[in-house]
Amino acid sequence: MKVPDIPDYVSPIVGYRVWAWGAIGLSSLNGDAWHPGRALTAKCPKADHEPAADGCSCGIYAARDYQHLVNIGYRRRIGVHGEVYLWGKICEHESGYRAKYAYPKNLTISEWCMMRLGIKMPRIETLVSYGVDVFFLPDEACERMLVWSREVGFNPSALERIAEKKQYKNQYKCLYGNKGCGENAVYCEPCNKRYEHFLWILNDDR
Amino acid sequence: MQIGEPQRIIIVEPLDLPVGNPKHGPEPEPSILPEREPVDPEKVPVAP
Secondary structure, three states, X not given: OOOOOOOOEOOOEEEEEEEEEEXXXXXXXXXXXXXXXXXXXXXXXXXXXXXXXXXXXXXXXXXXXXXXXXXXXXXXXXXXXXXXXXXXXXXXXOOEEEEEEEEEOEEEXXXXXXXXXXXXXXXXXXXXXXXXXXXXXXXXXXXXXXXXXXXXXXXXXXHHHHHHHOOOOXXXXXXXXXXXXXXXXXXXXXXXXXXXXXXXHHHOOO | OOOOOEEEEEEEOOXXXXXXXXXXXXXXXXXXXXXXXXXXXXXXXXXX
């Protein structure tokens, strides 16, 4: 009789990883898509066993801490990084994990990634669809800024910061015709139309 | 990703999954309760 595996932990392990960020969402660097609202399940491409198997390389990979991602050059190279929940069968390694199941805990857009991809609002919304906190990390700043959370939605200050990075500041006029807005505002403060304006800014192809 | 040498295998079964349950598939649809018989007010016992 097979004795059921007794869990070692009843809370998910938290690791750190990077994702490729395409027009429809996140994927692993090997191309496996991460779907919003659904855990990624590992399958071993070599053998018919349950990931993450001992003596194999199968499973969903994550680093043990953020510094390890930096040390191996992943954070800057890819751009979108963050914490990831891991559960199921997990193989602990010296500086990371291989797991059977995974789902993002939070996501961070680096400035390097944003400048490279020329991010627009629809692409930011692909990250929002995962329902986890989304941050922006300006290269010159030590602390990341909350862009979106389930509790408060979009953070206008972070959106303004992103719009500044896109060098759209000072390039538009208020759509609502409020003289108090000024031509140089990124958002229409007196009109309280920040989000709509941001959509307009980021969807503009100038 | 370079994660060094393997150390040990652990089993993690969260009490609250971060998202859905990949093991058991989608949650079943809630069953529809049968309609209740209409209550005859004259037969309802009334507290003294």
